[in-house]
Amino acid sequence: MAATSRTPSSTAPGAPPPMGLRERKKLKTRVAIRQAAYRLIEEQGYEATTIEQIAEAAEVSPSTVFRYFAAKEDIVLSDEYDPLMEALLRSRPADEPPLESLRLIVHEALTSFVTAEDGELRRCTRLMAEVPAVRARMTETMSDTARMLTRVLADRSGRSADDLRIRVFVAAVLGALREVALYWGEHGQEGDLPAMADGAFDALAGGLRL
Template identity: 80%
Template structure:
């Protein structure tokens, strides 16, 4: 999903206000991301270097790499995974897993669109245009899948490495990935949340010939 979210319904109910150190980290992270998007817009993705990003954000290159392991991560990294895990754990235990994931994803995306719509649009354009970002997105989704698989494993009494758990989680996140790319490839037209609902309907019912 993208930048550290602002207050939303996905925020954990027991979340505490950030301390000075956390606020400084957030400020640095936002500065790095803002500088990155500005430079990419001005001169293109490939021409933008970590050194240039550091200079524009008024930090050192080592600071940039401490916050983001790669340039692609500056575009892709966000703070939504832990919140999605919390939201998924809060769903009723007798709720069908696909419905739990559907509602959790709908809530997360609604929060994201409300707080960070322009960031979502910029990120999606780069996903479509830059192969390295698409490849890195696949890697980061694998990490997200492991987190969500553990929650589903706990709910179903299976192992997180159970093949059916892995296939199910990968299929749902794969649907999210393909809808996002499709939306970006088609001028970001249409309602993204509705499109994801339709994709999950297809997973649930299969293709109807």
């Protein structure tokens, strides 16, 4: 979903099968790079932190960093949640309204991220709010999540994967969640984030009337 960076549990309902050794090693490297980046950014700021410094702190080469992340912004934005989100969405009852399915999945995820208290969600949303390059890249990377959601909802409804109504629906949901994340980051991460997301879903369900 490009706004969180915590690794999803493989034991969650509808989750993919446990990863093999190769996949676990790749994930361990990604996590090490991300943690090194956050640590350096906390110490010296986003702009002053370089890929070379991140690589050294993570004990990998710069080329390895670029093999896992196309740009520095991706290090703080990329996550492993999309595959789990897809599995969870496919596991919801076929006759459940799509907006309700997404509300339940997002609420569960945000509640888990906030209560984990590992700090990554807070660091990520703060950078989204403070660093224009991170905010711009977030908008770009959300297209991957949009394609995934469009594909799943098309399968559920029997429509084409390029159906315009589904694309507009997905864009509205992701746009609302993007604004929730930015608002939370801009306001010192105060308030109940899952409740804010629920409020965004209420606005969408109510036809966006002010």
